[in-house]
Amino acid sequence: VIKERFIKAKQPAISNDGVEFKILANVSSPKEAKLAFVNGAEGIGLYRTEFLFMNRESAPSEEEQYSVYKQLCENMKGLPITIRTLDIGGDKHIPYMGIGEENNPFLGLRGIRYCLQNIPLFKTQLRALCRISAAYQIKIMYPMVGIVEEVLSANKILREVQNDLKKQNIPFDKNMQVGIMVEVPSVLFLIPQLAKEINFLSIGTNDLTQYLLALDRENTNVSKYFSALHPAVLSAVQTVIKLAKENNLEVSLCGELARNQNATKLLSRIGLRNFSMSSPAIPDIKEVIRNLSINKDTMNSSVNEYFTTLGDVKSSFSS
Ligand code: PEP
Numbered sequence: 610v611i612k613e614r615f616i617k618a619k620q621p622a623i624s625n626d627g628v629e630f631k632i633l634a635n636v637s638s639p640k641e642a643k644l645a646f647v648n649g650a651e652g653i654g655l656y657r658t659e660f661l662f663m664n665r666e667s668a669p670s671e672e673e674q675y676s677v678y679k680q681l682c683e684n685m686k687g688l689p690i691t692i693r694t695l696d697i698g699g700d701k702h703i704p705y706m707g708i709g710e711e712n713n714p715f716l717g718l719r720g721i722r723y724c725l726q727n728i729p730l731f732k733t734q735l736r737a738l739c740r741i742s743a744a745y746q747i748k749i750m751y752p753m754v755g756i757v758e759e760v761l762s763a764n765k766i767l768r769e770v771q772n773d774l775k776k777q778n779i780p781f782d783k784n785m786q787v788g789i790m791v792e793v794p795s796v797l798f799l800i801p802q803l804a805k806e807i808n809f810l811s812i813g814t815n816d817l818t819q820y821l822l823a824l825d826r827e828n829t830n831v832s833k834y835f836s837a838l839h840p841a842v843l844s845a846v847q848t849v850i851k852l853a854k855e856n857n858l859e860v861s862l863c864g865e866l867a868r869n870q871n872a873t874k875l876l877s878r879i880g881l882r883n884f885s886m887s888s889p890a891i892p893d894i895k896e897v898i899r900n901l902s903i904n905k906d907t908m909n910s911s912v913n914e915y916f917t918t919l920g921d922v923k924s925s926f927s928s
């Protein structure tokens with residue numbers, strides 16, 4: 610039975626009526642990538658590099674990072690891999706990072722904000738990633754972007770790193786794709802401006818829900834309100850998908866919502882084709898997709914129809 614499950618997991622996610630989907634994995638280590646591969650992941654949509662920086666006394670060196678990223682790529686046997694640059698702060702506290710006490714860590718120095726204030730550390734990571742890009746198909750992704758200037762600065766630093774490598778005759782892929790997490794609500798209004806600077810968007814519904822609904826994702830006092838199926842969150846997701854299409858950006862979704870089978874049905878109807886989730890969910894989500902019939906003009910389906918579907922999803926989610 611287990612063997613059959615894995616054979617099935619490897620089958621592609623193509624709907625009944627021939628629409629192709631990409632089902633990717635969220636991982637936190639090279640070891641988890643092995644599990645992703647056997648579960649039929651068609652790549653890694655989110656590698657959370659912060660775990661490489663946790664539970665130690667100082668930041669990992671360039672060589673150490675290089676060997677971990679290489680192991681990750683090897684474990685995925687050449688499939689495409691999206692590596693998120695350090696997303697520290699918020700819930701993930703690392704003493705040696707020197708962030709100090711903050712009243713509202715989720716609204717504080719985290720993600721790309723931290724990296725842009727700690728450029729040597731950021732450059733070390735980018736350098737390791739660029740070196741990996743010479744041999745493997747990787748994309749890099751900036752977390753917690755909230756303003757256009759952050760992307761301009763991060764890309765400028767990336768180009769500096771690439772110029773240094775070039776001078777040293779160290780190979781890298783100069784066409785490596787760069788993207789951002791969509792998880793700070795302000796980005797919803799910035800996509801056309803950002804489109805010139807990046808290649809892809811990845812919707813992080815965990816933080817997008819937290820920031821859009823003003824709900825601490827970790828606070829059990831309010832967890833009953835916390836749902837990525839809130840109409841405002843789903844409307845935001847729909848907006849991002851539409852703007853991505855209009856601006857020629859690839860789009861995927863990597864929050865917890867991606868492994869909700871009802872959400873798969875709804876999101877497929879509003880045009881989403883790339884999902885990234887924790888590995889154990891992959892075989893079942895692929896199966897759900899194989900049983901779907903996609904209305905060919907989903908992007909044009911009326912708002913009414915969309916909210917009717919939403920109603921179904923909401924009731925089946927809460928029961
Ligand atoms: C998210 O915010 O939705 C996300 C995928 O990233 P993380 O859970 O690591 O914050």
Ligand code: MG
Nearest residue numbers: 792813815816
């Ligand atoms: Mg996040």
